[in-house]
Amino acid sequence: MADGAVTRFAPSPTGLLHLGHAYAALIAHREAAPGRFLLRIEDIDRARCRSEFETAIYEDLRWLGLDWPDPVMRQSERMAAYRDALTRLTPLTYPCKCRRGDIRAALSAPQEGAPLAGPDGLIYPGTCRDRQMADAGPDDVIRLDAARAFDALGIDHLSFRDAAIMPGHDHILSRDQFIAGIGDVILSRRGMGTSYHLAVVVDDAEQDISLVTRGKDLFDSTWIHVLLQKILDLPTPLYQHHRLIRDDAGKRLAKRDDARAIRAFREDGTSPAQIRDLLGL
Known part of the structure; x- marks a missing residue:
């Protein structure tokens, strides 16, 4: 939608990424082409952020087929x-x-x-x-x-x-x-x-x-x-506010909803292509 755009996906490492995060990341990655997609870690809430969740962010996004330039910006360092x-x-x-x-x-x-x-x-x-x-x-x-x-x-x-x-x-x-x-x-x-x-x-x-x-x-x-x-x-910048991914009851997904965590789908044998299909991408 914005040719050659610079976009970003900026999660907080306070829990595992879920399908809503997958959708947001995939949209940002898609809209950047052929520009730049950046990953930013929003970890200013030091009381709730965990290193294991940050590691999981990198692993889950790479499993989805996304890549980004290093170094990754981390808000705690800014x-x-x-x-x-x-x-x-x-x-x-x-x-x-x-x-x-x-x-x-x-x-x-x-x-x-x-x-x-x-x-x-x-x-x-x-x-x-x-x-x-x-x-x-x-x-x-x-x-x-x-x-x-x-x-x-x-x-x-x-x-x-x-x-x-x-x-x-x-x-x-x-x-x-x-x-x-x-x-x-x-x-x-x-x-x-x-x-x-x-x-x-x-x-x-x-x-x-x-x-x-x-x-x-x-x-x-x-x-x-x-x-x-x-x-x-x-x-x-130009903004693009996209639809939200919701559960069966119509409620927006939260990080505590582990059943819809990307990690859970990975462990169940779901493929990245199936995730994209599930999200309508």
């Missing part, structure tokens, strides 16, 4: 790059000491109505928005002040293009829609020094990714990434 990006964002950020229970309680107050959830979880009510970065403590997360970000950029909306959903047309989200439906997202989580959103934006730019292929469940997260790309003066 903390300095994330710190640099976070420093650049300092004028638009604030430290937050609220826990999930605090946020849930604030959103459940009678005057607030029912809690609202966005792509980054419960939409933060802004309790700590007046705190200064100079007051940040070791147990704080760092949040982006979305309103300040839009004002600093001098824009009232965001846009990006998707090669699968309304191809050839811009998807548009207004400033007010972002603030109401996404809010002040976390850029640095406790004990991590970064977040998925910040790391993926910095890494996609570093690797010159021109086409991001991923599941439709991440479509709304793309608005966060586009905003960060604009603030950090990074290019916005």
Whole structure:
């Protein structure tokens, strides 16, 4: 779909890859041709990542017939790059000491109505928005002040293009829609020094990714990434949000669903060609 694109498959080594991962990897590999397909290991959550799962990622993907250039980018080795990006964002950020229970309680107050959830979880009510970065403590997360970000950029909306959903047309989200439906997202989580959103934006730019292929469940997260790309003066790639692979009940596959792990199919004698057929590829 994007001739000569640079794509990537970026799993987290927190469990075995399943059929949904196989589909995502195969789509990214296919869409790169004749460009470059890259593998990236997203291992910023050191408490949950395991070396044996990272080894299994390499083995399962090679069994599927995929290849990629070495060395593989590992997010755990790029903390300095994330710190640099976070420093650049300092004028638009604030430290937050609220826990999930605090946020849930604030959103459940009678005057607030029912809690609202966005792509980054419960939409933060802004309790700590007046705190200064100079007051940040070791147990704080760092949040982006979305309103300040839009004002600093001098824009009232965001846009990006998707090669699968309304191809050839811009998807548009207004400033007010972002603030109401996404809010002040976390850029640095406790004990991590970064977040998925910040790391993926910095890494996609570093690797010159021109086409991001991923599941439709991440479509709304793309608005966060586009905003960060604009603030950090990074290019916005073309996106392609593909269908999700679901179980018999229609539920999206999770890593705990070992029955649909690629490793289980391998051990049962399933061939890579049969996996492709099973996935409609």
